[in-house]
Amino acid sequence: MGAVFTVTRNLRFADCDPAGIAFYPRLLEHVNNVVEDWFAGPLDCSFHELHFVRERGVPTVEIQVKFLRPGALGDAIDWRLTVKTLSRASMTLSIIGAHENGKDMLRAEPTLVHSNFTLDPPRAESFPDDLREKIAAFRAAPSASP
Amino acid sequence: MGAVFTVTRNLRFADCDPAGIAFYPRLLEHVNNVVEDWFAGPLDCSFHELHFVRERGVPTVEIQVKFLRPGALGDAIDWRLTVKTLSRASMTLSIIGAHENGKDMLRAEPTLVHSNFTLDPPRAESFPDDLREKIAAFRAAPSASP
Amino acid sequence: MGAVFTVTRNLRFADCDPAGIAFYPRLLEHVNNVVEDWFAGPLDCSFHELHFVRERGVPTVEIQVKFLRPGALGDAIDWRLTVKTLSRASMTLSIIGAHENGKDMLRAEPTLVHSNFTLDPPRAESFPDDLREKIAAFRAAPSASP
Amino acid sequence: MGAVFTVTRNLRFADCDPAGIAFYPRLLEHVNNVVEDWFAGPLDCSFHELHFVRERGVPTVEIQVKFLRPGALGDAIDWRLTVKTLSRASMTLSIIGAHENGKDMLRAEPTLVHSNFTLDPPRAESFPDDLREKIAAFRAAPSASP
Numbered sequence: 001m002g003a004v005f006t007v008t009r010n011l012r013f014a015d016c017d018p019a020g021i022a023f024y025p026r027l028l029e030h031v032n033n034v035v036e037d038w039f040a041g042p043l044d045c046s047f048h049e050l051h052f053v054r055e056r057g058v059p060t061v062e063i064q065v066k067f068l069r070p071g072a073l074g075d076a077i078d079w080r081l082t083v084k085t086l087s088r089a090s091m092t093l094s095i096i097g098a099h100e101n102g103k104d105m106l107r108a109e110p111t112l113v114h115s116n117f118t119l120d121p122p123r124a125e126s127f128p129d130d131l132r133e134k135i136a137a138f139r140a141a142p143s144a145s146p
Numbered sequence: 147m148g149a150v151f152t153v154t155r156n157l158r159f160a161d162c163d164p165a166g167i168a169f170y171p172r173l174l175e176h177v178n179n180v181v182e183d184w185f186a187g188p189l190d191c192s193f194h195e196l197h198f199v200r201e202r203g204v205p206t207v208e209i210q211v212k213f214l215r216p217g218a219l220g221d222a223i224d225w226r227l228t229v230k231t232l233s234r235a236s237m238t239l240s241i242i243g244a245h246e247n248g249k250d251m252l253r254a255e256p257t258l259v260h261s262n263f264t265l266d267p268p269r270a271e272s273f274p275d276d277l278r279e280k281i282a283a284f285r286a287a288p289s290a291s292p
Numbered sequence: 293m294g295a296v297f298t299v300t301r302n303l304r305f306a307d308c309d310p311a312g313i314a315f316y317p318r319l320l321e322h323v324n325n326v327v328e329d330w331f332a333g334p335l336d337c338s339f340h341e342l343h344f345v346r347e348r349g350v351p352t353v354e355i356q357v358k359f360l361r362p363g364a365l366g367d368a369i370d371w372r373l374t375v376k377t378l379s380r381a382s383m384t385l386s387i388i389g390a391h392e393n394g395k396d397m398l399r400a401e402p403t404l405v406h407s408n409f410t411l412d413p414p415r416a417e418s419f420p421d422d423l424r425e426k427i428a429a430f431r432a433a434p435s436a437s438p
Numbered sequence: 439m440g441a442v443f444t445v446t447r448n449l450r451f452a453d454c455d456p457a458g459i460a461f462y463p464r465l466l467e468h469v470n471n472v473v474e475d476w477f478a479g480p481l482d483c484s485f486h487e488l489h490f491v492r493e494r495g496v497p498t499v500e501i502q503v504k505f506l507r508p509g510a511l512g513d514a515i516d517w518r519l520t521v522k523t524l525s526r527a528s529m530t531l532s533i534i535g536a537h538e539n540g541k542d543m544l545r546a547e548p549t550l551v552h553s554n555f556t557l558d559p560p561r562a563e564s565f566p567d568d569l570r571e572k573i574a575a576f577r578a579a580p581s582a583s584p
Contacts, residue, residue, distance in 0.1 A: 017452075018455070018458045033304060070267070070268075073339060121216070178452060193511055311497070353504070354504050357500065413508070
């Protein structure tokens with residue numbers, strides 16, 4: 001069984017729209033923030049270090065999201081991140097945001113590509129060993145064959 | 147053949163991140179803006195009218211996005227919207243943003259549900275006839291069976 | 293001496309611009325978040341309660357901001373909020389965001405007006421007693437005459 | 439009499455908050471967009487050129503804003519930009535956003551400093567002659583003494 005990264009964050013006034021619920025592009029900012037917190041925390045490589053020291057990045061090249069229930073101003077959302085697939089230079093994450101009653105607000109599956117930003121244009125590049133090892137610990141269920 | 151809604155918009159400073167390219171949640175704001183322009187234009191029902199006069203809304207319940215090429219500060223993006231599927235109370239759109247050289251920056255397929263916001267919680271409700279007829283004109287290719 | 297409300301928050305990827313520093317409209321979102329946290333915390337009236345239960349709001353009618361030093365991706369910012377002036381239906385706050393080394397990143401003075409949103413258009417309305425009393429505790433230095 | 443830069447933009451769903459009106463940090467994004475359009479238009483130096491070709495920037499170091507009337511979803515706002523003061527490396531702008539009925543929504547006075555981003559930290563630097571000349575044309579009224 002893999003590790004699960006969790007963090008809780010409130011939906012804010014700045015996240016909500018005239019319908020009184022969280023605006024979906026802002027919910028995807030929350031998704032991105034969860035990834036950022038995971039890097040700064042257990043992966044031990046803050047986005048500051050990743051972008052400005054290592055000159056790498058992890059742009060999202062694909063995402064699928066189901067918005068199952070609305071999120072309202074002030075709601076505390078429990079986020080859970082696991083790694084669905086990990087390959088040479090990319091990974092697909094499972095990021096679920098749930099209400100306090102345990103019901104899912106959204107389920108997102110972003111695919112991120114580790115990229116070398118010293119090249120123009122940036123190019124995919126294998127995860128370095130330190131990151132790969134820490135990322136692998138969050139695989140939901142190790143696949144039989146890579 | 148269905149109609150295609152098109153609009154061109156530049157990527158702005160506010161859209162771009164420290165990697166110098168458009169931040170993906172902000173690109174999804176652009177996607178939402180295209181829907182908003184389509185409603186205010188050919189559908190003849192601005193979001194102001196939809197939300198505050200009709201007290202309805204079209205929350206996005208699902209979205210799939212492929213980010214094929216990065217967008218940079220100042221890039222003019224040509225957006226094309228068509229309707230992929232239209233059912234009683236929901237529709238799946240195809241929204242493609244392309245660079246001036248014709249190469250796609252992103253392809254998004256959001257599913258929107260027409261919802262009655264006078265109910266608590268809001269509930270899906272059939273599109274009214276005036277909207278349905280105008281939406282149907284943008285179907286990429288009428289399906290053989292609904 | 294009045295109370296000081298403090299909270300620490302990191303600058304995020306979503307806050308930063310192509311120059312690699314926090315984008316000033318996003319810094320003002322942080323300023324607004326500090327106010328939101330102050331209401332939900334010591335004022336014991338979350339924005340959810342304020343807007344959806346009490347049907348009131350505190351729109352910002354004026355703001356002056358000095359951006360003294362840039363904020364960079366990942367910087368932990370220490371925020372301090374005090375009340376500069378408090379009158380019948382409005383208050384001017386002092387909100388200072390400082391770097392970990394103690395040097396100020398920005399100093400903002402927003403003026404907020406307590407407004408009744410059940411009226412159209414919304415109208416200024418005296419702070420209710422419970423809020424006024426809690427707000428008054430944060431006055432930097434009680435003025436001799438109101 | 440100086441030139442006036444004008445542009446009209448709608449307030450969008452993404453700009454509006456649960457109170458149904460434009461969120462003030464988003465209005466300041468509009469203010470920044472007006473500056474961006476002025477640079478790309480009459481100043482003939484897009485933010486892309488300024489940041490990535492010239493490696494300069496114009497960070498806002500101070501701003502004063504009066505929010506005189508709320509802006510609502512869909513409102514068309516007429517923006518007017520003039521230059522209030524222009525000195526060696528900085529300028530204070532007057533940016534007014536008005537409703538279609540001519541009544542002002544907001545008045546902002548941001549001060550921008552032309553900065554050299556090839557230095558770490560970036561440092562103020564005189565406006566180059568081409569920019570200075572074009573900026574000067576927008577001075578509201580030349581002051582008697584600098």
